[in-house]
Amino acid sequence: xxxxxxxxxxxxxxxAATLVYNDRARIYGYQGQVELARxxxxxxxxxxxxxxxxxxxxxxxxxxxxxxxxAIRTLESVLREDTSLRVxxxxxxxxxxxxxxxxxxxAMITEETLASADADGDMAYRLATYFA
Numbered sequence: 001x002x003x004x005x006x007x008x009x010x011x012x013x014x015x016a017a018t019l020v021y022n023d024r025a026r027i028y029g030y031q032g033q034v035e036l037a038r039x040x041x042x043x044x045x046x047x048x049x050x051x052x053x054x055x056x057x058x059x060x061x062x063x064x065x066x067x068x069x070x071a072i073r074t075l076e077s078v079l080r081e082d083t084s085l086r087v088x089x090x091x092x093x094x095x096x097x098x099x100x101x102x103x104x105x106x107a108m109i110t111e112e113t114l115a116s117a118d119a120d121g122d123m124a125y126r127l128a129t130y131f132a
Contacts, residue, residue: 002023002027003024003027006020006023006024006027018047018048018054019053020044021040021044021047021054022040022041022044022051022053022054022057024040025040025041025044025054025057025061026057028040029057029061029064034064037057037061038061041054041061045058050081052081052088053085055077055078056074056078056087056088058074059071059072059075059088059092059095060091060094060126062074063091063094063095063098068095068099069099071091071095072095072096072099075088075092075095079092086116086120086123087122087123089108089109089110090108090109090126091126092108093105093106093109093126093130094126094129094130096108105130109127113127
């Protein structure tokens with residue numbers, strides 16, 4: 001249903017295509033269909049290669065597929081451009097932890113990062129995963 005509605009959203013507002021592609025990728029990712037999520041991200045990045053949320057989602061997919069080094073590089077580049085993107089912080093913390101870099105992971109979990117989980121389901125999920 002959500003994927004069908006995203007097609008409607010894209011038709012009604014083509015200017016929001018990068019966000020629609022990111023939402024589709026997230027849906028596929030949460031369904032465990034990473035092979036379908038990646039093409040959605042690539043569609044969005046074709047439109048805007050610097051789009052931070054798409055690049056964060058790409059880093060998350062690389063993490064999910066076990067390519068921690070690639071995910072870390074992607075997420076660090078996102079955060080060099082915008083240190084306030086909390087979902088990238090939480091995602092990078094997961095990657096650092098998976099790569100055995102515990103101190104770096106802990107440094108990403110700040111009060112601001114924790115507080116943002118109150119308003120963002122992705123943040124809550126990623127922080128819960130981090131603490132699990």
